[in-house]
Amino acid sequence: MFDIGGRKDWWNMPPLVDGLVRAGVPRISSKYNVNEILEQGGVALSKIQSVVWSRWYYDHIGDIQQFPKPTEVVVGPGFKKTFVPRYPVNKDTPISNTDFEGRNLREIEFDGSLMIGGFPACDLFGDGSFYMLDVPGHAIGHMPGFVRTTPETFVFLGGDVCHFGGSHRPTKFNPMPATIPPGTPLDGPFKAPCPCSVFTACHPDQANARTSTYYKVSKSKGSWYIHPEVAQKSVNQMSEFHADENVFIYLAHDPALITICDWFPNGTIHDWKEKG
Ligand SMILES: [Zn+2]
Numbered sequence: 001m002f003d004i005g006g007r008k009d010w011w012n013m014p015p016l017v018d019g020l021v022r023a024g025v026p027r028i029s030s031k032y033n034v035n036e037i038l039e040q041g042g043v044a045l046s047k048i049q050s051v052v053w054s055r056w057y058y059d060h061i062g063d064i065q066q067f068p069k070p071t072e073v074v075v076g077p078g079f080k081k082t083f084v085p086r087y088p089v090n091k092d093t094p095i096s097n098t099d100f101e102g103r104n105l106r107e108i109e110f111d112g113s114l115m116i117g118g119f120p121a122c123d124l125f126g127d128g129s130f131y132m133l134d135v136p137g138h139a140i141g142h143m144p145g146f147v148r149t150t151p152e153t154f155v156f157l158g159g160d161v162c163h164f165g166g167s168h169r170p171t172k173f174n175p176m177p178a179t180i181p182p183g184t185p186l187d188g189p190f191k192a193p194c195p196c197s198v199f200t201a202c203h204p205d206q207a208n209a210r211t212s213t214y215y216k217v218s219k220s221k222g223s224w225y226i227h228p229e230v231a232q233k234s235v236n237q238m239s240e241f242h243a244d245e246n247v248f249i250y251l252a253h254d255p256a257l258i259t260i261c262d263w264f265p266n267g268t269i270h271d272w273k274e275k276g
Pocket residue numbers: 057059060160252253
């Protein structure tokens with residue numbers, strides 16, 4: 001499992017999380033934990049060998065204690081060092097000691113011997129099915145996934161590298177077409193085909209509206225990025241994935257995916273290219 005979302009009883013996480021949620025997203029709610037969604041969809045939790053935490057925030061780490069002890073947790077560089085000691089020894093940490101009682105915590109090291117799309121990579125299971133990528137800037141240990149969906153196609157599970165499609169596209173490698181082609185699903189009142197000027201009219205960089213991103217990584221106080229300049233470089237580097245017709249980019253928080261993609265247990269990620 002790559003990320004296990006939020007936890008329905010988030011108030012039972014360490015008090016630091018409780019405070020952050022009440023202050024930042026007070027109406028957050030989820031009906032089920034991901035472990036319940038898996039079981040409802042017919043996947044036994046005992047089949048889950050590894051849970052990857054793409055980052056350590058409450059909206060990605062779920063309730064790992066609901067998974068059997070043999071399920072390991074995989075984290076990115078710097079995690080162990082940062083979150084020791086854990087709650088309750090350290091009251092000011094979002095990570096709980098009980099999460100790892102009897103459970104293996106595996107921190108990925110990137111030595112640079114394997115690169116994918118310009119990012120240091122690690123072959124998680126040693127069989128080329130799933131790679132972890134070192135994509136810094138957003139949070140300590142932020143680590144997207146790169147999953148092989150067919151022998152030739154891949155999905156980049158971007159985690160929180162950025163949060164909207166407009167943060168990483170369009171690019172000069174893959175510009176917005178002059179006319180949005182027929183059949184393209186569009187929001188609200190728009191019907192394809194339609195001129196791209198409908199969308200470029202609000203672009204902040206009018207001279208490069210079809211080839212540059214709408215948004216930049218926020219450098220404001222209170223931004224979600226620990227190192228905004230590094231994060232912007234990571235986002236820029238994603239243009240290689242965007243340019244490759246065999247790679248589909250899934251961002252953890254991209255709301256457009258909800259209407260476009262098939263969802264567990266009713267669909268699979270593997271046929272994304274075939275489905276257009
Ligand atoms: Zn997130």
